[in-house]
Structure formats: C-alpha cells, structure tokens
Amino acid sequence: MSRLDTASHPTPARRGIIGDSMIVLVRELRPVVREPFSLIFGLVQPLVFLGLFGPLLAGSVGGGVPGADVWQWFVPGILVMITLFGCSTTGANLQMEMQTGAHERLLVTPLSRSSQLTGRSLKEMAPLVVQALIVVLVMIPFGFAPNPAGAALGLALLAVLGVGLGSLSYALALAVRKQEWMFWAVQQTVLFPAMILSGLLLPLDTGPRWMQVAALANPLTYVVDAERSLFAGDILSSTAAWGAVAALLTAVLGLAVGIRAIHRSTD
Template sequence: MSAATLTTAPRTRRNLLRDIRIVLVRELAPVARDPFSVLFGLVQPLVFLGLFGPLLAGSAGEALGGDVWLWFVPAVLAMTTLFGTSVTGSNLQLDISSGVHERMLVTPLSRSAQLVGRALKEMVPIVAQSVVVLLVMLPFGLRPDPLGAALTLAQLAVLGVGVGSLSYALALAVRKQEWMFWMVQQTVLFPVMLLSGMLLPLENGPAWMRAASAVNPLRYVVDSGRAAFAGDVASAAVGWGWLAALATAAVGLAVGVRSMLRSAD
C-alpha cells in the first residue's frame, strides 16, 4: 500500500467529520435564534401529562404499581421524541421547494454528511424538551432514578436520530408530492405510538395487538425508560431498549444516506 493511500483514508474521514460539523452547525442555527420553537413542541406532551395523567392514576394506578408518573412520564418523553423527529422531513421539503437543497447538493459537502448532520441535530431539541418535562414534573411527585433518567435521555436521542433520518428519507422520496409526506407520517405515527403501550398497558389487549407490539421498536424503548426510571438500569428491558434504539438509528441512517446520495439523480 502506497503512502498516498495511507494518507487519503484519514483525510477522507477528517473531511467527513468536518462536513458533518458544518451541516450540524447550520441546522442548529435556527434553533439557537428561536429557542421558543423547541418549547412550543412541549404543548402536546404537557397536555397529556396534565389531563391524561390524573385519569390514568384514578383508573389504573394500582395496576401500574402505584407510582403512575414513573410509568407515564417515560412514555411521554418517547412520545415527544416520536412527534418531534417524525415531522423533521417537512423542513427538508421547505429546502427542496425553495431550491436550498439543490444548492447544498452542488457544494463540496459530502451528501452523506448532509444527512448525518441533519439527523444529529435532532438530538439537541429532544434532550432539551425532555429535561423541561422532567423539571415540570418534579413538583408533582416525579422521583426518577438519576442515572436511569440520564440513560433514558441518551437512548431517546439515539432513537431520534433514526426516526429523523427516516423522516428525511420520506421527504426525499415524495418531494414531488408534498402532501404524501403528511399522509404517510400520520398513517404510521399513531399505530406505532398506540402499539408501544405508552398510553395504556397492552398485557390485557387482544392477541393480534400484542403480536404487533412485539415487533414495534418503540415498545422496547418505552419499556426501557420505565425500567430505568424505576432504578432497574441493569435489567433486560433496558438492554432491549438500547438494542431497539441503536437498530432504528442504524436503519434510519442507512436509508437516509442512500436517499440523499440518490436525491439528485
């Protein structure tokens, strides 16, 4: 192997990391200028906590082990992640319709870096919104395990990278029919959410629903958050949750990068 070959590979890796950083900074700039957009995404989860939480405590509190918040808050954090990252493809649609996307494609920036940088940007609002939810719920009696809460936030950030990447891939696939993005997003979003058991336990549900839930990655992430919040950070549920989050991120990035590489064809 020649010396030129040996030096090319590290330079390529450095260039890729540099490109990812450039795209990441570009995507975070609007968030820094308008942080209230992140807070606006908290309206729906806070409504669920304020209205659905007390109903859940009154109707199924004993069945859930007594502490409803340790069961429900991790689910709401997963809901926030799912809602927030599944719509990020709409931002790419705006770039496509305005011509920004095409101009980005002809820059020296790697196309893979453009997708990865966008996806990594999703980690910041996810963690910020989740921290706000935790702080809001502390006065209402939420007492999660600190390590478990931190691990859950990290896990949700990884999940968000995968879901956000899939959202970008969907936006690229239907860029000539923008309405199709919202139809597919809504069609997939709510079944995935309900079949994760985040709102009600699925143990007493019909067999077909339990079978569908078994292949839903979000279910394992929700179960992992509940176990981690309760302090069982070394449990099998947490392990399965990390496996589901990492698998979603890997699949999402693979699909998203491929879509980005073919986006100008």
C-alpha cells in the same frame, strides 16, 4: 510561477464526513438558537397529555399500572412521545428547503452528501434532550422521582432513537419530494399505530391478544419499556438492554436509508 501559486494558495485539507457533519449540524442548529420558542411550543402537546391524560389514567387504571406509580410509568412514555412526534416531522423542514432551492444549493457544495444527512439527523439530539429534560424537571414537584443515573441513560437512549427517526423522516421527504402531501399521509399512518401499539399511553396487558402480539413486533415497545426501567433505576436490566438494541437498530437503519436516499437525489 506554478510553485509560487501552489505555496500561496494551498489546497484546502479535506475534512472528512465528521467535519462535514459538524458543519451541517451547526447550520441546522442556528435557527433553533435564534428562535428557542420553537422548543417550548413543541412541549405544548406533551404537557397537555401530562396535565389531562395523567390524572385520568391515575383514576381509571392507576392500580393496574405496573409498579402502581402512575407518574413513574407515564412520564417516560411521554418522553418517547416527544421523540416520536418531534423527529418524525423533521422531514417537513427538508421539504421547505426543497421548495426554496436551498437543498439543491447545499447538494452542490463540497460537503459530502452523507454528511448532509448525518448532520441533519444529529441536530435532532439537542432539542430533543432539552425538551425531555424540561418535562422531567416540571414533573418532579408532582411526585415524579427519576433515578439520576437512569435518567441520564434514558435521555441518551432517546437521542439515539431520535437520530434514527429523524433520518427516516428525511428519507421519506426525499422519496415523496414530488408529492408533498404523501409525506404527511405516510407519517400519520405510521405514527399513531406505532404509538398506540407501544403501550406508551395505556398498558397493553389487558388488551386483546392480537394487540399484544403486534406490540412485540414494534421496536418502539422495547424503547418505551426501557425508558421506564431506566428512570426507575433498573439500569442493568434486560429490559433496558433490549431497548438500547431497538434504539440502536433504528438509528442504523434510519441512517442507512437516509444516506442512500440523499445519494440518489438529483443535482
């Protein structure tokens, strides 16, 4: 009887972390597919910056922008801003799931906890690339001329950075789950200094020396410079290489911190 039962009901094969991560990835992407308007809504702020801040930048410091082409300098920075704003707030979604109990229900499933973090983080790649691609296409008629190969590598670099930022955001949400307001306090405190000190909106070459030194310690600085280099076609430059290193280290750090945080979550 036991052999018959075993033959009739075989033990399901273990999927491993990759298979589990794909299951979580599909689960996380379903709301985005059902409500694609959220992707468009996330572009409002970047498009406002492009429409209002871009011409202002051209009129004030256009000649001082490296390369003397404002859009070639500014658009890649805005793409990094999309990544920064979008992925750093994803922990808020996890907070909502913790409030409704969905997160706790997911923890007791056969899915490994590591895959629950990696699947969520990988989910950030798809919306991010779609939004960045829309911005690039919108700006081409206005004079933005990206190198095709460099643009593809630039989008891939943003995806890697997004995985790291998303993982850190999820880790922060788990760490402050009993004090939800703390998530936004930490996120805002880190977000804006990191953005300003990366040279994303304005060149730091004419800024005070202390800002230039602080920018060197900011990983986002290297990613922003790499995006500008890649979209200009300087694929093999050292600037692009350092940006890839910074994005990869951010992804590794984010995944390590996030996986540790979710393993420490209580059932």
